[in-house]
Amino acid sequence: MAILTLREALNQAMSEEMERDPSVFLMGEEVAEYDGAYKVSKGMLAKFGPMRVVDSPISEAGFAGLGVGAAMCGLRPIIEMMTWNFAIQAFDQIINHAAKMLYMSGGQYKVPMVIRGPHGAAHMLSAQHSQCVDHMLVNCPGLKIISTIDPADAKGLMKSAIRDDNTVLFLESEMLYGRSGEVPDGEHIVPIGVGVVKRPGSDVTLVAWNKMVLLAQDVATELEKEGISVEIIDPRTLMPLDEEIIFNSVRKTNRLVVLEEGWGVASFGCHIVDRVVKECFDDLDAPPERVTNLFVPMPYNERLEHEVMPTAERTIAAIKAVLYK
């Protein structure tokens, strides 16, 4: 197995799928001549040419809509959003067209498209460029949503996403494109909708995804010194959600903490808590806790940014709260 960075793993997945299937193409701002704003598409223009690696104008709604049309016509576009913050421009195309076309055409048109890019806070990008969009998109039926920063998972899930006949949104992270890990060579497929136990434990279930998995692992290591055993569940796919892996863990630990980046009001963590309270009520020994961004626009100031994001201290406090410690 090769050690690849997240950007290399994504690049490998897209390149392998474009070699395998001529209907797959990549489009977005700076994906071709500049090799991608974050170099995810490095070398792909040289390899596949300008017909399949296409630089678009700064027009998110435009090229997202072009992707919907291309997909309806039988192609399999991968649309790169420089960041998901900019994709807010394209929400009409994503929510009203990509997500609903299959339904509204009575099954006549599929939209097999992947929209991918980084989301959430990076570093000192302030309020308009630091948003988590998962909870804004996840309650729209018709979309599949993947959120991971693990290189191996990213490769396997990207291949699944490209082959999926539905529109799949793929959420990455700017800060972690350079983070590396072991990635299986060649045909490595991770199915959409299957979560993973990142770390087994017995005292509390900590559900975290995307870059919060890293914080969760730090916290679990820290708490292990105090004799608290944390089980980390990474659902990897938000929609559809692998509920069973969460329920099974909560039935074992009897306690739940959801750690998510982004605002906590009506968030995806709310949905997880709702499902767990409904399905595992008699197994809960404490009310579930959530750790989220503070409910303010993201400050530019670096120290304030760290304050707004979920911290190890707040996560530990939440875990101790459900343990009554």
Next chain:
Amino acid sequence: MATVMEMPKLSDTMSEGSVARWLKKEGDKVTAGIPVIEIDTDKATMEYESPAGGILLKILVGDGQKCPLQAPIAIIGKADEKWEEVLEKYNAKKGGAQTASKADASKAAAPQTASQTAVAKAPAASASVSQADVKASPLAKKIAADKGIDLKSIQGSGPNGRIVQRDLAQTSSSASMSSVHGIAAGAVVKIPHTNMRKTIARRLAESVNTAPHFYLSISLNMTNLLAWRKSIVAKLPDDQKFSVNDLAIFLTARALKRHPEVNSSWQDDCVLQYGDVHMSVAVALPNGLMTPVVRHADKLTVVQIAQETKRLVKIAKDGKLQPNDYAGGTFSVSNLGMTGIEEFTAIINPPQAAILAIGSTIPTPVVLANGTVGVEQRMKVTLSCDHRVIDGAVGAEFLKTLKQYFEDPATALFLG
């Protein structure tokens, strides 16, 4: 053909039954003769068998609920049968005679069904209200329900006194918590009466109020008996070893054989004297007191008494005593020696005429035969007598024999 299972009468004194626990769920397959339910009688928790084979279609009286004897508690039938219809027919048949006079014939079944359902549901409502008074996590409530723990007797360690899993960790039965966890200052813990506790209260009050008690105490020199036991036990395999208590039952049974006037009971029109000695042995349980009976104690060897006592204590602690395990005793012994109690008086176990209270064996200064003071292993026993049956001199004669047997156990073998 579906069967309506009724609350059975499992002991003579039982006036209502309480479901301790269903062993099967609705929808489970049941077989005639296989236990499906545990029922709390006034004395014990007993398994009860399914009256028929089929599917347990409906449980009418759930875990922890009470109902009168012969009330329907469950319906067993085929999977496609409607339990509502079965119950309606059952009620129509059973209630027909009573309701015909009150309501017109066409409506006879309906009100009866309603009232039966109300009977079944009312206790459930009160049970859930009492659990709702307690602040506990869903998990703690589930554990409490599974283990039969009364949450009201537990002090919660969670926020605002919420009872959580760890508060139940050391608790296994409904009675032992207060001693394990203590009760917070200012708090008052309410422990509802169990059927067993009610029966103990009623019978003991009846005993002291109707049987005129008097007490005879005597101090026994245990030196010979202890040495005798030690030398014999040393030669026995582990499963045949016996305790001082087993010896006490053995010797008392033989003494009773010589004094049938003590091995007797008061009846309204006569005194019954018994030719057999069936020894009731007081066993302290977490939630009360039971007196299982060692039958024919006068004919058993000490080893047999030890083994039978051990068996009875175990099933008593498991809450599995059957009526024939505790009915029909002719005399009782109550031994608190192992707890360090030197002497005490016990209340007669009616309708028996007497009970022997045994204290602990302790080294005691005594005036010896030669006038000097020495130390002997001594045990005090107190005989509580029902004066209607036993007069002072009769009780004293019995204790005299008892003293002879305890102080020189070999005599019991020849004189018994």
